[in-house]
Amino acid sequence: GDSVTQMEGPVTLSEEAFLTINCTYTATGYPSLFWYVQYPGEGLQLLLKATKADDKGSNKGFEATYRKETTSFHLEKGSVQVSDSAVYFCALSDRGEDDKIIFGKGTRLHILP
Amino acid sequence: DVKVTQSSRYLVKRTGEKVFLECVQDMDHENMFWYRQDPGLGLRLIYFSYDVKMKEKGDIPEGYSVSREKKERFSLILESASTNQTSMYLCASSFPGGTGHYEQYFGPGTRLTVT
Numbered sequence: 001g002d003s004v005t006q007m008e009g010p011v012t013l014s015e016e017a018f019l020t021i022n023c024t025y026t027a028t029g030y031p032s033l034f035w036y037v038q039y040p041g042e043g044l045q046l047l048l049k050a051t052k053a054d055d056k057g058s059n060k061g062f063e064a065t066y067r068k069e070t071t072s073f074h075l076e077k078g079s080v081q082v083s084d085s086a087v088y089f090c091a092l093s094d095r096g097e098d099d100k101i102i103f104g105k106g107t108r109l110h111i112l113p
Numbered sequence: 114d115v116k117v118t119q120s121s122r123y124l125v126k127r128t129g130e131k132v133f134l135e136c137v138q139d140m141d142h143e144n145m146f147w148y149r150q151d152p153g154l155g156l157r158l159i160y161f162s163y164d165v166k167m168k169e170k171g172d173i174p175e176g177y178s179v180s181r182e183k184k185e186r187f188s189l190i191l192e193s194a195s196t197n198q199t200s201m202y203l204c205a206s207s208f209p210g211g212t213g214h215y216e217q218y219f220g221p222g223t224r225l226t227v228t
Contacts, residue, residue, distance in 0.1 A: 034216060043117070043203055043219035044156075089155070099144050099163070099209055100171075101217055105155035 002027045006090045006104035013080055014112050021075040021107050023064075023090035031092040033057075033066050033073040034101065038087040047075075047088070085111045116140070117220035119204055125226045132191040134223050136204030143209045145187035146217060147171075147179065150201040162187055163209060194227045201225075 006023040013019060025031065032051045036044040048057030053068035062077045073090060090104040120135035136145065146161040148171075158171030160179040168179050176198060180188045187206075191198055201224050205217040 036219075041221075043221045044205075044217075045219065046216045049216060093215075099207060099215065100146075100158065100161065103156045105153065 002031065002092060002094055002102050004090050004092055004102055004104035006088075006107055009087075009106075009108040010110055011107060012110045012112065015082055016079045017111075019075070019077040019080045019084075019109070021088055021090075021109070023073045023075065023104060025071050025073065025090075025092050027071075027092055027094050029094045031094045033064070034091040034093070035062070035064055035073070035075050036089040036091060036103075038089065038106070040086070044089060080109075080111050082111045082113050085109055117204055117206055117218050119202075119220040119223050121223050122221060123224050123226075125228065126191075126194050127228055128195060130191075130194050130227075132194050132225065132227075134189040134191075134202055134204075134225070136187045136189070136206075136220055137185050138187075138204075138206040138218070139185065140206065140218070141184065142206035142218075143184070144207045144217075145181065146205040146207075147177075147187065147189045148203045148205065149173070149198075150203055150222070156203065159189065194225075196227050199225060199227045 003026045034049045035047040037047045038044045048059040050057040050066035056065045064075045087106045089106045093101045117138045147159045148156040162181045178190045204220040207217045208215040
């Protein structure tokens, strides 16, 4: 079945460092790919998404490119801030009658001032 | 903005009690979902619903039931709460479509403790 694997955390970086959180997926079809973020004490919110191969999603300085050849959707940010400290979830939704989303286990990110 | 609200942020119940968790969305979404979130396990789907009065089991439905009497409201019911149901519960909603394009919108979560 479909699945998402993302790097385990926690990831600890200093402010202004470059961030990469790796995500790879397995899917039978042509999924849409998402990154969600969960700030402390809150629910998940969509950070960015890409619906087809080679699409780049971007938001709040974060970017991820849908790479079909490597089945990856790595999250990157050039210069992180303390306010980026959160848990990040990679996810996919495959096409078909089922509207379910499959989530990775999440990566906790700590940014030190 | 889409808004998904959950009835309580924090809830403490005793073993054996019947527990109701309520979720309401204001965007006329057909799809609604209940997840639980546990450290190291990520999000696990309990139940979902594609329309009023219909429900589908997710990955971990045991010990839970749901009710969807109105389009905007989706309730999760713990018939007899147990300590292993202590968790964060998240509700979500989305448009239908089968394209996979539509993201889910989440509520703030209910942290349930069963003692």
